[in-house]
Amino acid sequence: MNKRARVRAPELVGEGGWLNTGGERLSLGELRGKVVVLDFWTFCCINCLHVIDELRELEERHHDTTVVIGVHSPKFVHEAEHGAVVDAVERYGVAHPVLDDPRLETWKQYAVRAWPTLVVIDPEGYVVAQHAGEGHVHAMEKLITELEAEHEAKGTLRRGESPWEPPEPTATDLRFPGKVLALPEGGYLVSDTTRHQLVQLAADGETAVRRIGSGERGLVDGAPEQARFSEPQGLLLLPDDEGGAGSVVLVADTVNHALRRLDLATGEVTTVAGTGAQWMQGGPTDGPAREIALSSPWDLAWFDGRVWIAMAGVHQLWTYDPREGTVRVAAGTTNEGLVDGPAAEAWFAQPSGLAAAPDGERLWVADSETSALRCIERAPEGGHAVRTVVGTGLFDFGHRDGAAEQALLQHPLGVAALPDGSVVVCDTYNHALRRYDPATDEIGTAATDLREPSGAVPAPEGGGEVVVVESARHRLTRLRLPERAAQVEAAAHRTRREATEVAPGALTLDVVFQAPPGQKLDTRYGPSTRLVVSATPPGLLADGAGAGTDLRREVRLAGEAGTEGVLHVSAMAASCDEEGEYPACHVHQQDWGVPVRLAAGAPARLPLVLAGLDEESAQG
CATH class of the missing domain: 2.60.40 (Immunoglobulin-like)
Structure with missing residues (x-):
């Protein structure tokens, strides 16, 4: 790293303005004397979310010398909406100022080419380092310590607190919920993601029966009021030994990189998979579940006699065997993209939703970054194969109904398999519920005017209804599916760069x-x-x-x-x-x-x- 390069940092500009500053606009001139770290991110990107988490301890240790500024640079059309950025900042607990840059003005000035990218600016206003991707916190820590010593000696370091001002909290029963599970005794269990809890709701989908988790971010096992989660998402009711619904729920504890076990009878929470650390390249991928690191597990499903895990953080699907207590890779290479074929050779891009078909013949996958609906099927020669139903790649997205081969989605986060063999897709960034029918190989729009739907389940009573998580409206919504899905006016987009x-x-x-x-x-x-x-x-x-x-x-x-x-x-x-x-x-x-x-x-x-x-x- 050439930290002596004298490149003057361009000013920070963005049409969307500033968040987490109490309405104040910041400039690099006002921040002179501080080490400034620019985090170029977009809220769809799991690697960007990893970096936000990586920076938390660094920000705390250097709170009086260093200012982290998130520069939100959208990939999808929805991410250019200012309200969506406001929601994302709260949803992911971003505790530093954020510049909303919907036209990528600052992105272009810094010649950024990837999400996430970190840029370090010294107290005199010069760019001294740039890092693309995640896993750079050790290098950042050493560099910031060196810059503090150098500029303290020169008299150019200015100590003082960050200009971050948190927004006022809003009182709602749920806050950016992620996934929902219908319980065998009635009612629902919801992952209340931003509040780091699980919430059990009555059959009306509104009345809170109990909360599981203290509400503080952490990885702690124990009783309902003691246990801690960190942005939990997927929920799965394990079958009992006879194949019926049991009394144990598995939780994809996303930011803890762990699977947790919830005993519905007692509310006791225990960790069954993951070490609490994020899996990195070169780490083991097969072995005792508590000894193998995971990476942002986002959803869970029971398929082919095992628990399948949407491992969003490494673009793979893993499996967990609760009887043997082991995990292993089941599909994907860790390369990000859209490639079909044998499971071990397929490429995924942030799989975020799973649902097993009622006949057990396939596992549906919402592959969010490729805006795709994909499925896992048993291969004739043995093992499993991956097939794409809707979607063309990382940079094409939109809202187009009709024949699956030409249909478009926008960053779907959830799927639900229906009794008739069709599947509903939470088309998250289109704020819609889409329905795919394998019999006709067509997709249509079942509902619109939702707000970031992220999970769904068939209503326990049947009758053609589904219960949808409207994440950005902080609620569950019950919908009756139309007999014939609508065909909305088509819109196609490419990444905004x-x-x-x-x-x-x-x-x-x-x-x-x-x-x-x-x-x-x-x-x-x-x-x-x-x-x-x-x-x-x-x-x-x-x-x-x-x-x-x-x-x-x-x-x-x-x-x-x-x-x-x-x-x-x-x-x-x-x-x-x-x-x-x-x-x-x-x-x-x-x-x-x-x-x-x-x-x-x-x-x-x-x-x-x-x-x-x-x-x-x-x-x-």
Whole structure:
């Protein structure tokens, strides 16, 4: 990392204005004397949510010298709505100022190319480091400590509290609930995500019967009033030994990276899977459940004799065997994207909703970042295979009904399987409930004017009704499904980013990685870096696709001036501490989807900063 590069930090601008500042607008001039960390994020992105959590302790330790500012830079159309950003800041407990930048103005000024990206600005107003992806907190801690000492000595460090002002709390029975479960004795169990609790509701879906969890963020087992969760999501009622509904609920405790067990009779909570730490590349993926780390489990389903886990944090599906107490990977490679085929070779992108079909023949998956409805089926040759029903990739989304092959969703977070074999999709960012019928291979709109629906279950009484979690309205809503789904006026969108102009023909992809201070590349077990390159459409890459160990690659782009597409680049670098008897190891990983346009005379080099500071990129 070249922390001496003298690149003046551009000013912070955003049409949406500021949040968490009590209405005040901030400027870098006013923050001179502070270390400023810019966190470029968007609320759909699980990696961005990981970074928010990673920064909590760092913010606390350096509260009087460092100001973290979230720069919200939307991917989806819905994320450009100011009200949605306000909701997200509260939903995820963001405890620092946030600039709402719906037009990506500050994003462009800092030449950011990926969510999340962290930029460090020193007390004199110069950019000194840039990190893409997650897992950089150790490097950030060391750098900030060095900057504090350097500028304290120079007299350019100004101590004092952050300008963060939390919003006034709002009184509601639920606050950004995530998922819902119909209970065998009647009523519902809801994950009250922002309040870190589970809430049992009466059959009316409104009256709170009891709350499970103290309401404080944490990982604590015990009685209902003592247990602690951290942004719980998915809920699953385990079958009993005879295959009927039991009295044990499993909870996807998302930010704790754990599965918790709830005894419905006593309210006792115990941890059954996960270590409380986030799984990182290179960690074990098969073994005793309490010894294997998980990564943001988001939803749960019982399928093929096991618990399936939507492991949103690593773009995979895992399974948990409650009898043996083991977990293992079931589908996905950790690469982010939309690739079908054998389960072990498939790519997912933040799977967030699961539902097993009543006949047990398939598992439905809401794959949120690809805006896709997908399913897991038994393969004829054995094992499982992945098939996409609706969705085309990471950057195409919208609201289009009709034949599944041309239909569009926008960041769905939930699915529910119906008795007739059809499936309803919580089309979260379209504020709609969609219904897919496998018999006709068509999808239609069952309901609109919902507010960020995130989970649903068939009503226990039947009658063609479903109970939907309206997360951003903080309630459950009961809906009667129409006999024939509506066909709404079509809308199609692409990710809100301008294409980067690059030269046709030969192009140098240059992933910039400099080991953080006090670390070195970890070459003990072979190459410490990995690079995977592909494109949409695939024909954009005439040469250079595939995997390799060099972070710089010469590729050849096909097409004439004006040709557009997306370069998909996935990079990984492993580093370890230079000192200590047992040096800690760190894995740095990021996936980029870079929209490009071929243009004569454009640059023939595309720099992507994984960690360090590429001066050309920093200056835009």
